Amino acid sequence: MSMRLPFFNNKKTKLNETPELDTIPKHVAIIMDGNGRWAKKRGLPRVAGHKEGMDVVRQIAKAASKCQVEILTLYAFSTENWRRPKSEVDYLLRLPKEFLHIYLPELMENNIKIETMGYVDMLPDHTKEAVDYAKEKTKDNDGLILNFALNYGSRFEILQAVKQIITDMENDELSFDKLDEQRFSEYLYTTGLAEPDLLIRTSGEKRLSNFMLWQIAYSEFWFTDVLWPDFKEETFVQALDDYQQRKRRYGGV
Ligand code: IPE
Numbered sequence: 167m168s169m170r171l172p173f174f175n176n177k178k179t180k181l182n183e184t185p186e187l188d189t190i191p192k193h194v195a196i197i198m199d200g201n202g203r204w205a206k207k208r209g210l211p212r213v214a215g216h217k218e219g220m221d222v223v224r225q226i227a228k229a230a231s232k233c234q235v236e237i238l239t240l241y242a243f244s245t246e247n248w249r250r251p252k253s254e255v256d257y258l259l260r261l262p263k264e265f266l267h268i269y270l271p272e273l274m275e276n277n278i279k280i281e282t283m284g285y286v287d288m289l290p291d292h293t294k295e296a297v298d299y300a301k302e303k304t305k306d307n308d309g310l311i312l313n314f315a316l317n318y319g320s321r322f323e324i325l326q327a328v329k330q331i332i333t334d335m336e337n338d339e340l341s342f343d344k345l346d347e348q349r350f351s352e353y354l355y356t357t358g359l360a361e362p363d364l365l366i367r368t369s370g371e372k373r374l375s376n377f378m379l380w381q382i383a384y385s386e387f388w389f390t391d392v393l394w395p396d397f398k399e400e401t402f403v404q405a406l407d408d409y410q411q412r413k414r415r416y417g418g419v
């Protein structure tokens with residue numbers, strides 16, 4: 167299937183040469199980084215960067231939807247982010263509620279379905295309630311899946327999968343021989359979701375910070391120095407453009 171980005175403008179290569187070069191990534195995952203530095207540059211408190219970043223989430227969700235991306239996973243809070251000052255942690259954990267309060271009607275209009283992944287039991291009740299409400303409200307939408315990684319850590323995710331697997335084996339609900347990569351991935355938060363085709367990280371950092379270690383085994387990576395609050399639809403399209411010019415080989419030739 168040949169598909170062109172709706173607002174493609176700076177074409178450098180012939181996108182329609184082969185179908186492989188012309189596909190939209192089905193699942194895009196983003197490590198949204200640089201909010202604090204964005205605020206610091208302006209002499210503002212770090213939380214001002216988080217607030218600004220919230221509106222970018224909305225813009226990029228709409229852009230992803232327009233580009234016919236099927237899943238957009240956003241790293242919003244890591245299991246390591248608890249190490250930040252309490253006031254910043256509190257602010258970050260209030261943001262989902264604020265985001266959903268302001269934008270839920272718009273997400274509905276755009277047929278977007280909210281999902282989450284992470285250790286949600288540890289989140290404050292107000293965060294859980296806001297997220298649960300939005301999930302319930304958007305559950306029948308069949309457009310973009312907007313998947314928020316909230317209190318997410320890949321090592322924790324893998325560890326809890328291993329523990330559950332051991333329990334299931336002890337209870338004869340899973341046999342040792344049946345455990346393969348496919349079965350294992352069903353124990354992760356991402357069960358049922360395609361693996362990310364494209365992983366974006368903003369702010370110039372080139373590390374994974376405990377994000378989707380299992381799922382990104384064959385993802386394409388795209389890094390930009392742009393800080394998350396400055397990340398625009400154009401930057402997102404640039405990443406998709408770059409992705410479309412790559413040749414994924416999965417170890418083959
Ligand atoms: C990303 O921005 C938001 C979260 C990690 C929640 P940062 O807060 O990490 O911003 P920098 O990296 O300090 O600039």
Ligand code: IPE
Nearest residue numbers: 197198199241242243244375
């Ligand atoms: C990763 O960003 C986590 C999120 C974007 C939620 P961090 O800013 O926390 O990562 P490090 O500390 O720079 O690795």
Ligand code: MG
Nearest residue numbers: 199200201202
């Ligand atoms: Mg950071």
